[in-house]
Amino acid sequence: MSYNWKDGNDVELLINGEEFFPSVFASMRAAKHEVLLETFIIYEDKVGKELKEVLVEVASRGVKVEVMVDGYGTADLTSTFIAELTNAGVNIHAFDPRPKLMGMRTNLFRRLHRKIVVVDGEEAFIGGINFCADHLADFGPMAKQDYAVKVRGPVVTDIHQASLRLLAYNRNATHSTAEPHAFNAAVNRFAGKARMLLAIRDNEDHPNDIEEHYLRAVRSASFRLLLANAYFFPGYRLLRELRNAARRGVHVTLILQGQPDMPLVRMCSRLLYSYLIRDGVQIHEYCERPLHGKVALVDHEWATVGSSNLDPLSLSLNLEANLIIRDATFNHQLYEHLQSLAQRTCKQISLQRAKRGYWWRMPLIFVSFHFLRHFPAIAGWFPAHSPKLKPLLPVTDVSPVQDEQDVHFEQEKSL
Template identity: 40%
Template sequence: MAAPLLPGNALRLLESGGEFFPALCAALNAARYEIHLESYIYNRDDSGILVTNALLAAAARGVSVRVIVDAFGGRDFAHDTMPVLLNGGVEVLLYNREFGITAGRQRLRRLHRKLAVIDRQNAFIGGINIIDDMHTPNQIPPRIDYSVLIRGPLAGMVWQAASELWERLCWTNFRRPPSLVHLPVSAPLPVGDQYAALVLRDNFRHRNDIEGAYLAALQRARREMIIANAYFLPGRRFRNALVDAARRGVTVTLLLQGRMEYWLLRHGCRALYPHLMQAGVRIVEYRKSFLHAKVAVMDDDWATVGSSNIDPFSLLVAREANVVVRDAAFAAQLRASLTRAMVDGGVELTPDEWRRRPLAERLAGWVALTLVRILVGMSGYARSARQREG
């Protein structure tokens, strides 16, 4: 079911940590009543310490501060930062402490969304973890990533989603959930003229919403679709939508990670290149630094920014949160940023060059893709993926 587009929002695109962390800390420092923060990774580095200090200061002045970090992504957080926050009056929960491919489907489910909402009035959604993106060994920083600062009615939707998850986790952790703060402020009023929707992915009511938003955009595209994604390993239905759009004349561009981070995902993704390029899909690998973005822009007035990659982890297992925006100015800003990244650090691949790559590299792609399919099958999600794809 498509998430409704809400009018009356004021949105600000934030590029990488250099813009995100000052905006987040300013909002945390101005909080008067309540803070919700969720992250997959929470590191104790320069940026993490800034956020931690802002959370502690808010708690010290009486703000109700609640933090959820994924137990797998935040393995270090549980030991080096969580005790500090708890001692300072911050309420903290870890999401799903058990994990492992052989441990059953439930243990594979992760909290991958990155969001914050302050006093119900200001919210952040994107792909940026609480981690300093200026410390990228052997690369030119920063990582390429995005978040959105939201004011207006959509901030109220983010607050609702964060509050619901907090209450649910309190019950599943056998903790009586404290009464939610009765904020002495009304639901956010319209403050701008931008339309936007909150699109979630979970294992209950919103299993396919984020993928559905991408597929609907690809079907509507008439001129251009740019997708920038860190971990790109889509299923058959998504690949067919890319090919169909390219064949009807849409300029489809994929901006993908060009540096080795995870062997399986990198080579599995590259195994899909020949089919996509043959159909006319442009593939640009970003090689200057790490690409961690999960964004897209379509034609003149559609864009999405969020936490969801286009891979089995994000589309089948994890809790994710994206914002879909219908606004020409926002889409133009994101398109300009992605274009700069492609010009500054991207390498466009061609079918002829790709066919001349070494046999060992082609075999690596085949092996990686086969292993991914086996792992998805072992996890028990293969059947639901096949059913979704028809």
């Protein structure tokens, strides 16, 4: 299914867990019919426990609650945690869960990386924030900088349907007997002035949609382009278009990780710096804490917020979801925020610094460029399966000590 632009939406920018968690939990608590939740990670920390309390409360009064988590990202929930949810009537589904091998996770590629919440088919949240405490400032120096949006209006119908389509891959699960609440799209009448489009990436009908929207936006830029992305190692086409935009006079600014949660990612990104900077692209490394955001804006109107990084995993393998937003007010708000980050908490990378050690990095740079040019074909080497959701159920025949330390997935075999 292709998604079309929808007019008449309201959008609210949510920065970090301090704004996201209170808003999404309040929306869930007000649910009357249904809560759909997709996320890469739920940790059993203070945020995960509050999420559990909210979902138990909501499900206990008869609201249909469907939770979809990634089998790799959310692999460490205890059986007790899962049981509290399922006993209250929450249906939990794991995307592509696989057993560990010698204690190591084996399902590395093609993850459910979307972060979506839809409440009663009328209000939705999309972004890059997982349900874990490292999205809060009091987590410490490694707290993540990240973004989401809360939306109302006609676009929510598309977001709702996208989640239902993913959920349909587990409609035969025996413990999930009731169908999700049926909603009439008419409930999502005009709520604001923003024009929006849902862009997803999957391994079937939409393998390149998010990247194509980025490419179109960069090509259309006339005077400014500002991009903040956690894991920056994009395809060759996008690299070339960023450089070409700077060459034709567009003010192109990238905000990338300066204090990474995964140092290897920054090393890969830095291999691309000189290629971009020498043609006028400005690169700022965010140094206050790890950058986990996936946002961008072009000129005065276009913006995107979502789950997709600009790296091979997000652009060619994972299930991702971004909102494309055309709204001057939202664009300005995001621009002011990102400009403040660039000026206050970032260090700009000069061409001289980017070329430091260039002689020994040159072979890596050569390999990187050719890797990026051919990665879409390389991605085809990895097994491309249809989404597989299996019910996540507690295991009851374990000791309390095991229950606190181990992962307990009971996967139904008949799918």
